[in-house]
Amino acid sequence: MATRSEAANKIHKAIVKLLLAYDKAKSSDKTNISKSLTGLYAEHAKITGQPNLLGESYAALTAQFKASAGALNRVKERREQIANALVTADEIFKALSAVLVFL
Amino acid sequence: MKQVSILLIIAAFLAACSSSPTLEQSAEFGKSASTVANAYASAQQTEVDLIKVANVESGACDYLRDARLMFPVRQPDKSSAAIKEQVLFLKAVEEYATALSQAVDPAGVKKLEAAGDGFAVSAAGFVEKSAASQGGAVSPVVAPAIKTTTSIGIRLFDYGLRRRVREVVEKTDNVLKAGAIKLIQDVEKNKSALNTRYAAWLERKQCTLNRLREMPTTGAELYHEYVDANGAAEQFQSRIKVLDRTGEILGKLLDAHYALLSDDIDLKATLAEFRKLAGELDLLRTAIAKA
Numbered sequence: 001m002a003t004r005s006e007a008a009n010k011i012h013k014a015i016v017k018l019l020l021a022y023d024k025a026k027s028s029d030k031t032n033i034s035k036s037l038t039g040l041y042a043e044h045a046k047i048t049g050q051p052n053l054l055g056e057s058y059a060a061l062t063a064q065f066k067a068s069a070g071a072l073n074r075v076k077e078r079r080e081q082i083a084n085a086l087v088t089a090d091e092i093f094k095a096l097s098a099v100l101v102f103l
Numbered sequence: 104m105k106q107v108s109i110l111l112i113i114a115a116f117l118a119a120c121s122s123s124p125t126l127e128q129s130a131e132f133g134k135s136a137s138t139v140a141n142a143y144a145s146a147q148q149t150e151v152d153l154i155k156v157a158n159v160e161s162g163a164c165d166y167l168r169d170a171r172l173m174f175p176v177r178q179p180d181k182s183s184a185a186i187k188e189q190v191l192f193l194k195a196v197e198e199y200a201t202a203l204s205q206a207v208d209p210a211g212v213k214k215l216e217a218a219g220d221g222f223a224v225s226a227a228g229f230v231e232k233s234a235a236s237q238g239g240a241v242s243p244v245v246a247p248a249i250k251t252t253t254s255i256g257i258r259l260f261d262y263g264l265r266r267r268v269r270e271v272v273e274k275t276d277n278v279l280k281a282g283a284i285k286l287i288q289d290v291e292k293n294k295s296a297l298n299t300r301y302a303a304w305l306e307r308k309q310c311t312l313n314r315l316r317e318m319p320t321t322g323a324e325l326y327h328e329y330v331d332a333n334g335a336a337e338q339f340q341s342r343i344k345v346l347d348r349t350g351e352i353l354g355k356l357l358d359a360h361y362a363l364l365s366d367d368i369d370l371k372a373t374l375a376e377f378r379k380l381a382g383e384l385d386l387l388r389t390a391i392a393k394a
Binding site: 045050053091 | 188189191192195196198199201202203205206208211212214215217218219221222224225226228229232233235236257260261264267268271274275277278279280281282283284285287288291347348349350351353354357358361
């Protein structure tokens, strides 16, 4: 029996295959591909426990992408902040060590 | 050995949670995002171009027919607004791809590690000088202990960040799938809207051509020039071909993003790193016990 992640992986591959087949498909097949994509995506969302976003507007999806980009930018900033803090601590220890010589 | 075993279990748990996309995977996704965004941006430009040439065509036809110049200003309608929203969505995907590549850039991690190394050396130096100023001496294992502890602290912190990146990618994959499926379902509508505009322009062009053909010599010369001026039509054909490849580029985009979630390589490397550090800690523990 397939695990959830295996099932999600198989659905993902099916979605990609349908998208790759779309361009050369006949007009009637395009309609079927379109319906299949909707069904597969709904199943993928159910399996992964994520919300079905097909009913959302592009503006709503755009906002979610901007939020993701913001979260990733914060990861980068956090890494830089800690590196800077360590450099500052390094400088403080060096200064204190220099003072200790005179004690 | 009990402490080391516990550490290894914690390390394995952290490693399992913290594998994150590589820079190469991120770059591949960024390339796909850029391709699809450009395709849509050119489709939007096509519609704007067609509206513009149709306006000029209408004006020319009216002038030649009635000797009066009128430019009926055609406003972009719903289809233009829809394409614009799709383009904005894809621009946001591109921005996300850029943020992703920066978040997983190894240069940032190296900078953090270098800062940690510098800190460990200074801290150990401070401890030694502090002991010396009081007439005492510190065990030789203190400096390596500080270094290893700092190194573990930095790795734990960085793995926390990597886990956050993975969470964001997982959540965003669902949004990307929804967006890609919506886009492919709208492509036919977009192409239909563009074809309608193209047909409207050709109709106005035909009107102008008919008037020119009926005119005396100057008009006939102009007619020949006019027939050759088909650049806009060629551009339309090339841009519509890009839309005919939307399925392919969206498929590649989805696959490139999904690859960001694969964790085989990072998991192995992370575990190896933790095992090495745990081994060093065990040696230090033994040395401290003997000191």
